[in-house]
Amino acid sequence: EVQLVESGGGLVQPGGSLRLSCAASGFTFSSHWMHWVRRAPGRGLVWVSRISTDGSSTTYADSVRGRFTISRDNAKNTLFLQMNSLRADDTAVYYCAYYSSSVPTGFNHWGQGTLVTVSS
Amino acid sequence: DIVMTQSPDSLAVSLGERATINCRSSQSVLYSSNNKNYLAWYQQKPGQPPKLLFTWASTRESGVPDRFSGSGSGTDFTLTISSLQAEDVAVYYCQQCYTTPYTFGRGTKLEIK
Numbered sequence: 001e002v003q004l005v006e007s008g009g010g011l012v013q014p015g016g017s018l019r020l021s022c023a024a025s026g027f028t029f030s031s032h033w034m035h036w037v038r039r040a041p042g043r044g045l046v047w048v049s050r051i052s053t054d055g056s057s058t059t060y061a062d063s064v065r066g067r068f069t070i071s072r073d074n075a076k077n078t079l080f081l082q083m084n085s086l087r088a089d090d091t092a093v094y095y096c097a098y099y100s101s102s103v104p105t106g107f108n109h110w111g112q113g114t115l116v117t118v119s120s
Numbered sequence: 121d122i123v124m125t126q127s128p129d130s131l132a133v134s135l136g137e138r139a140t141i142n143c144r145s146s147q148s149v150l151y152s153s154n155n156k157n158y159l160a161w162y163q164q165k166p167g168q169p170p171k172l173l174f175t176w177a178s179t180r181e182s183g184v185p186d187r188f189s190g191s192g193s194g195t196d197f198t199l200t201i202s203s204l205q206a207e208d209v210a211v212y213y214c215q216q217c218y219t220t221p222y223t224f225g226r227g228t229k230l231e232i233k
Contacts (some may be wrong), residue, residue, distance in 0.1 A: 035222075039169075042226040045162075045170065045213055050220065059220045071225075093168055104217035105176060106160025110169035 002026040002109050005098050009114030016086050016118070022079040022096030022111055030054075030074040032100070035107065036081050038092035038116075048094070049081065064090075086118045122146050122216050126225030129177065132233040139201040141228045143214035148194045153217065158218035161199050162191055163210045164227075174199070206232060 008020040023025040035068070049060045049070040058070050069082040079096050097107035109113050123146040133139040149158045157177040162170040172181050174190035177197055187202045201208055209232060214225040 040163075044211075045164075045215070045224040047215075047220075047222040047224065050222075061221045097169075099217075101175075104158065104222065106162070106172045106174070106215065106217060107170070108172045108175075108181065110171075112169055 002100075004098075004109060004111035006094065006096055006111045006114035009094065009116045011117045012086055013085060013120050014118055017082070017084045018086065018116060019078065019083040020094055020114060020116070022081075024077045024079065024096075027100070027109075029072075029077040032098045033104075034070075034072060034079045035097050036070060036079075037095045037097055037107070037110075038090075039113075040089070040092040044093075046092075051079070069083065083116070086116075088118050089106070090116060091118045092116060121221055122149065122213055122223050124213075124223050124225040125214055126214060128133050128228060128229050129226065130229040130231065131203075132231045134233045135206065136203050137233075138232065139204050139208070139211040139230055141212050141214075141230070143192075143197040143199070144148045145195045145197075145211040145216050145218075149216045150194050157193055157197070158216055159190075159192070159197050159198075160215045160217060162213045162215065163208075164213065165210045173212075201230075204230075204232070 004023045005023045035050045051070045067085045071080045093113040095113045097110045125144045127142045153212040159177040161174040163179045178190040
């Protein structure tokens with residue numbers, strides 16, 4: 001059974017940093033591009049970032065580029081999101097997700113999410 | 121970036137009645153080389169992650185009831201629930217997977233009238 005378990009969320013002050021983790025199991029982690037998606041309270045889903053299977057290629061939404069860094073450890077089946085210079089509008093539930101097909105068809109696997117709250 | 125515009129923002133439908141949600145992309149998400157629309161639909165209930173309902177605009181995921189259908193091509197897409205059930209109350213999103221950023225619509229909140 002596929003499992004994606006996020007951790008690392010919490011309360012942080014504006015300008016602070018957090019590192020999210022997503023522990024993967026039940027599938028060949030190193031074979032899939034991985035993504036982060038967030039949902040702010042009362043708002044819709046926003047795609048945040050993706051990383052290639054070997055970590056050599058990364059892509060970011062404009063709203064987080066230069067502040068967030070996605071990475072992965074295929075030996076430990078873990079995805080990361082390093083978030084720096086956090087702002088109030090980064091407050092959201094952060095999900096890791098992936099699609100099991102060979103092309104981007106939609107995310108058929110999601111974690112339960114971890115809540116990040118940026119507030120003083 | 122491709123902008124995804126969903127309508128309506130919210131919708132109240134009586135049990136057993138039809139619900140229709142629309143999604144428009146600011147540019148075509150039809151990939152000419154394989155003639156597939158890179159458009160997905162999701163359902164999200166409170167406290168849960170999104171659940172994928174459709175890929176390729178109209179390919180129903182395993183386990184999704186057949187009262188749900190997806191249609192459309194190019195820039196205009198529709199999610200239809202033919203006979204609304206109580207468990208269908210949720211927020212529904214479309215998403216384009218044609219190019220990054222993989223943008224979502226703002227969501228449609230579906231409620232029981």
